[in-house]
Amino acid sequence: MNVRVEPPLALLAELSHRCPLQCPYCSNPLELERSGKELDTKTWTRILDEAAAMGMHQVHFSGGEPTVRKDLEQLVEHATKVGLYTNLITSGVLLDEKRLRALADRGLEHVQVSFQDTEEANADRIAGFKGHQKKLEVARLVRKIGLPLTVNAVVHRQNIDHVPDFLEMAVELGAERIEIAQVQYYGWALKNRAAFIPTYEQLQRTTKVVEEARKRLKGVLVIDYVVPDYYAKRPKTCMGGWARRFLNISPAGKVLPCHAAESIPNLAFDSVHEHSLQWIWDNSVAFNKYRGTDWMPEPCKSCDRKEIDWGGCRCQAYALAGDAGTVDPACELSPLHEAIFGLAMKEASAEAPEFIYRRIGTDETPDAPVFGHREPAE
Amino acid sequence: MERVVLSESSVPAFPRGVKFRFNNAKQQWVILAPERLLEPDETAVTVLKLVDGQRTLGGVIDALMAMITIDPPPRDVVATDVVAMLQDLADKAFLIDAAKVPQKAAAR
Numbered sequence: 172m173n174v175r176v177e178p179p180l181a182l183l184a185e186l187s188h189r190c191p192l193q194c195p196y197c198s199n200p201l202e203l204e205r206s207g208k209e210l211d212t213k214t215w216t217r218i219l220d221e222a223a224a225m226g227m228h229q230v231h232f233s234g235g236e237p238t239v240r241k242d243l244e245q246l247v248e249h250a251t252k253v254g255l256y257t258n259l260i261t262s263g264v265l266l267d268e269k270r271l272r273a274l275a276d277r278g279l280e281h282v283q284v285s286f287q288d289t290e291e292a293n294a295d296r297i298a299g300f301k302g303h304q305k306k307l308e309v310a311r312l313v314r315k316i317g318l319p320l321t322v323n324a325v326v327h328r329q330n331i332d333h334v335p336d337f338l339e340m341a342v343e344l345g346a347e348r349i350e351i352a353q354v355q356y357y358g359w360a361l362k363n364r365a366a367f368i369p370t371y372e373q374l375q376r377t378t379k380v381v382e383e384a385r386k387r388l389k390g391v392l393v394i395d396y397v398v399p400d401y402y403a404k405r406p407k408t409c410m411g412g413w414a415r416r417f418l419n420i421s422p423a424g425k426v427l428p429c430h431a432a433e434s435i436p437n438l439a440f441d442s443v444h445e446h447s448l449q450w451i452w453d454n455s456v457a458f459n460k461y462r463g464t465d466w467m468p469e470p471c472k473s474c475d476r477k478e479i480d481w482g483g484c485r486c487q488a489y490a491l492a493g494d495a496g497t498v499d500p501a502c503e504l505s506p507l508h509e510a511i512f513g514l515a516m517k518e519a520s521a522e523a524p525e526f527i528y529r530r531i532g533t534d535e536t537p538d539a540p541v542f543g544h545r546e547p548a549e
Numbered sequence: 550m551e552r553v554v555l556s557e558s559s560v561p562a563f564p565r566g567v568k569f570r571f572n573n574a575k576q577q578w579v580i581l582a583p584e585r586l587l588e589p590d591e592t593a594v595t596v597l598k599l600v601d602g603q604r605t606l607g608g609v610i611d612a613l614m615a616m617i618t619i620d621p622p623p624r625d626v627v628a629t630d631v632v633a634m635l636q637d638l639a640d641k642a643f644l645i646d647a648a649k650v651p652q653k654a655a656a657r
Binding site: 226231254281283342345348389 | 550551553564565566567570572575579581582586641
């Protein structure tokens, strides 16, 4: 049964999977889409038209590295023209002042620059690319030309103790926001989980630092921070609910409810080449499968938080329990919760393994272990 | 950067990167900001429409008082609510004080 669905708030436009960095926690799928399959400018502008007509408010240009696209300026200009608020999510390493100004002149509203650490050598090692100094330079340029800046600090066991330095760096750069983003264990990060998951003690220390900083920096720096799933009591409200708030388009034009959704097998996603965004939003079988609350099993179905966390994360349920339709093991009501917590503690206390860097066409390593058993392909 | 503390002599304004805007497709007012979005209620929309980067906060309150024709509450009651609401937005970086910050307020 389908009542008319509220339109999504924002479009996540993954313009390309190409990126000079090789971060081993990349949120892109293991099977990266090649540049030859990327949507052309005309198709992207059509998508932006449709997004605006649906009532979406914002577009986040992301990737891979969105600035590899030569037509980024054109897309920003078009998005602005049709009334979408534009945001650039970038590693920064390919930007210079001229290009930033060109983007700002065409209506870009905000830039988010990712950082791998506050210590240069460690940052460059994690990124698999010598880019830390360039990132600092670009972050300063963003502020110099007057655009608001978000520092995206991806944290894990190999840098989480530098969160106080990250906060200081964000203030020093004149950022108005920092995301203390815990690595999310899907795709590449799931493969590298043991190299990233922090100890429980590290996490507790960090939470304290953040709570203190939120008071000290009130009105100066907005701090976004969430506890990593494996140590959480209740699951995160992933994407504001499956196919509820966001729409993600892959470089080749697949329309997804989130960037990790393709990690769930047996879900067929529609393409912008075949249908309009509105049609897909309303009719996609994959979107409707876990939308709302009708699909929920127990303990979600009778949970008083079911319309708060919307059952948590479907990709995580699949990754950890082998079934995308079951309770997210990040929830303490999941029978797997204790095992997940224990696994995190165990992995975090062992020596960190070598990274498996994100590269196109090098995914030959086995997936991380699963607790439940995975449903065979339908 | 320092925390923006609003008073009646402040000039509340939307900074660059923050847009208070009417979404035609949804017929709804929204505040768009870096990776955040607020859907203000009707009262907040009425107040925010008076935030133009020119009026002082005191002026916003006066303008609001002038709009309430039936049973207007005392001015100080309205003022307390409005200052609290706008201070909360300032703490979330949705508003600046144009009287203090040299940064030019963005046009709506």
